[in-house]
Amino acid sequence: MTSLPPGFYALPLPILQLSLAAVLKCGQSFRWSAYPLQVKSEDPSMPTHEYRFCLRDRVVCLRQTPTDILYRTALPEPQPSATQQKLHEAETLLWLKDYFQLAIDLKLLYNDWGSRDKVFLSIKERFSGIRMLRQDPWETLISFICSSNNNISRITKMVQNLSKEYSPPLLSLPVPDGSGIEETYHPFPPPSALAKPDVSSRLRSLGFGYRAEFIHQTAKMLVDSHHGGKTHPQESSEPSELWLLTLRGYTTENARTELLTFRGVGRKVSDCILLMSLDKTDVVPVDTHVHQIAIKHYGMKGSAKGKTNMTPKLYEEVCTKFVQVWGQYAGWAHSVLFTSDLKSFALHGLPEASDPPTIQKGRNKRERDQDEITATTNAEGSASPAERVKKRARKRRTSPE
DNA sequence: GGCTGACCCTTC
C-alpha cells in the first residue's frame, strides 16, 4: 500500500482473517450497503468495493485490500475539526475491532475445524475469512424476527425500510463511484420507535406481512418491561437495549429463555441472536438448509429430498452433532459451511441426495462432482449419550393484557 | 409432547 484514498486510514489485516465481501452479505447483518468501485487496472491489491454501515452517530466506510482494512468515518454536520475527526476515527477503530471480533484468530480456528472434520477441510481454502460478527442484540433481534420463512434479499429490503421509516436521517454521502448521486443513511431505530401504537399496521403496508405484529409486540414488550421510552434526543441507548446487552453475561440457556419470550422468536431465531450478538460461539442455528447439510454430509437421519419435519428433538440432535464435530466455536464453523453451501446452491441449483432426479433448472451431475462440499460423509452413527435437554418452561403470554 | 395448517410475500 503506497497511497490511501482520501480520508481513509489503514488497519493491517490479512484477508484470511476477514473477507468483507463474504461476511457482510451472507445473511448475518442486513444493513450494510455495498458499492462497486471503478477499477482502472487489474491490480488485485486495489479494492473493488466500498461497504458502508450506519451507526447511531456516524457512518463507517470500509474498503479492503489483501493486507489491510481501509476505514473512514463520516459524521453529521457540522464538520468537525481535524482533531475531533481524529478522535472519532479512533473510536471507529475500536468499534471495528469489537464488531469484527479481531482478537479472535480465525486462521487458528480454521485449522482446528479442518483437523476435526474433513468436510470442512475440503472447503476451507475456498471460503476463507468468514467470521462471526458481534452485532447489536436489539438490531439482531428485530432483523431475525423478519427472517422467518424469508430470504436474504427480502429481509434486507425490510430492514432498510424499517430504518428509513422509523429513524431520522443521520447524514448523506455521495456514492463512491463518482456518479455524484447522494445516498442518505438512517441508523437502526430504537425500541421506543417501534413500540408506538400504529407501527404494526404501517409495517404491514410496507410488506412485512405477519411479522409486522411480531415486531411491534416485541418492541412494546421490551419498552414496557424496562421503563423504556427515550427521553433524550439520541446519542444514548435505551434501557431495554442495555438490558439486551446484559444477556451476554447470561448462560446460553438462560439467555435463550429470555429471548423465547418475545413474539416471533422461536428456537431458530433465538439461536441466531445468541450466536450473532450475544457471544454464544457454540450455538448452531438449525434451519432446513443446515439440516440438509447435516443429512448429506454428517450422517444425520432424515430424507435428503423429502422434507423432514423439524421437531425440537431433531433440532437438538443436529445441534449436538455439530458441536461434537466442531467444538466450542461450532457456530462460527457453521457459518462457513452455510456460506459455502449458499454459493454452491447459487451455482449448481438444488442439492440432491440420491437417485430421484430432482427436476430443477437443468444442470446437475457434472458440476456437482466438483461441488463445494465433496468429502464423504464423516458419518459414524450419532453416538451421543449425554443429552441433558434442559427444558425450560417458556413463559410466554397466551393473551395480551 | 408431537404434528398440522395458516400466515405475508417473492420467486423458481
Added chain:
DNA sequence: AAGGGTCAGC
C-alpha cells in the same frame, strides 16, 4: 408450490 419459522390448536 415452497421457502433460511412461529404460533395456535388438536
